[in-house]
Amino acid sequence: MARYTGPKVRISRRLNTNIFENAKGSKALDRRPFPPGAHGRTRRRNAGSEYLAQMQEKQKAKYIYGVLERQFRRTYEEANRLAGPTGENLLRLLEQRLDNVVFRAGWGSTRPQARQFVNHGLIFVDGKRVDIASYRVKRGQVISLSPKAKEMIQIQHNIDTLDRSLVGWLEAGDKQVTVRDLPQREHIDVPVREQLIVELYSK
Numbered sequence: 001m002a003r004y005t006g007p008k009v010r011i012s013r014r015l016n017t018n019i020f021e022n023a024k025g026s027k028a029l030d031r032r033p034f035p036p037g038a039h040g041r042t043r044r045r046n047a048g049s050e051y052l053a054q055m056q057e058k059q060k061a062k063y064i065y066g067v068l069e070r071q072f073r074r075t076y077e078e079a080n081r082l083a084g085p086t087g088e089n090l091l092r093l094l095e096q097r098l099d100n101v102v103f104r105a106g107w108g109s110t111r112p113q114a115r116q117f118v119n120h121g122l123i124f125v126d127g128k129r130v131d132i133a134s135y136r137v138k139r140g141q142v143i144s145l146s147p148k149a150k151e152m153i154q155i156q157h158n159i160d161t162l163d164r165s166l167v168g169w170l171e172a173g174d175k176q177v178t179v180r181d182l183p184q185r186e187h188i189d190v191p192v193r194e195q196l197i198v199e200l201y202s203k
Contacts, residue, residue: 017060017064017191050199051200053196054196054197054199054200055200057192057193057194057196057197057200058072058196058197058200060190060191060192061090061091061094061190061192061194061197064111064190064192065094065097065100065111066099066111066112066115066133067094067134071134073201075090075093075094076090076197076201078093079092079093080201085198086198087194087195087197087198088185088194090194090197090198091183091185091188091190091192091194092182092183092184092185092188093136095169095183095187095188096136096137096138096182096183097133097134097135097136097137098118098123098125098130098132098133098134098135098136098137098143099111099114099115099117099118099133099134100114101137101143101170101177101179102114102115102117102118102123102143104164104166104167104170104177105143105164105166105170105172105177106158106159106162106163106164106166107145107149107155107158107159108155108158109158109162115133117149117155118130118131118132118133118135119131119133121146122145122146122148122149122152122155123143123144123145123146123149124143124144124145124146125137125141125142125143126141126142127142127144129146137179138179139179139180139181139182140178140179140180141178141179142173142176142177142178142179143176143177143178143179144173144175144176144177145175145176150175159175167183167187167188167189168181168184168186168187169181169182169183169184169187
């Protein structure tokens with residue numbers, strides 16, 4: 001499946017969020033805290049229509065989780081069929097993606113890197129190799145590194161240096177995590193106002 005490969009810093013500045021969780025994005029936002037373009041300095045962040053705000057929240061969610069429009073729309077429609085608030089359901093379904101779990105575990109420094117590890121077959125689910133980044137984990141499953149991944153310097157470096165706190169719905173083990181529950185809204189720290197996405201798709 002295609003992924004966004006354009007200028008990441010520009011996207012982060014346009015959405016005023018370090019979408020790709022990298023140092024370059026943070027520095028760019030600190031250095032130039034305004035949208036890109038010739039009129040970026042004079043354009044107010046809160047200027048624009050309600051529709052624009054809704055679109056920006058959708059774009060944030062798509063870029064953060066690395067999901068393209070068609071798959072995002074399908075995920076939203078599934079969230080809408082579930083019991084409970086549609087916006088919260090949407091974020092919960094996105095959080096359950098395997099590449100996101102690899103990121104949450106601290107094995108990948110960013111979600112794009114975590115997705116790459118999954119695509120390269122470095123991640124096991126219940127002892128079986130799974131190379132589909134969008135695979136949705138379930139309660140009770142054990143996510144672990146492959147034997148090859150356990151020896152990789154990059155992954156070990158991430159584990160040693162990131163020291164990322166594990167979210168409440170995951171339980172840490174020895175280079176593995178267990179899905180002890182499904183994610184709740186309080187476990188999800190992405191800077192997305194999901195209700196605006198619901199309003200956008202409800203039109």
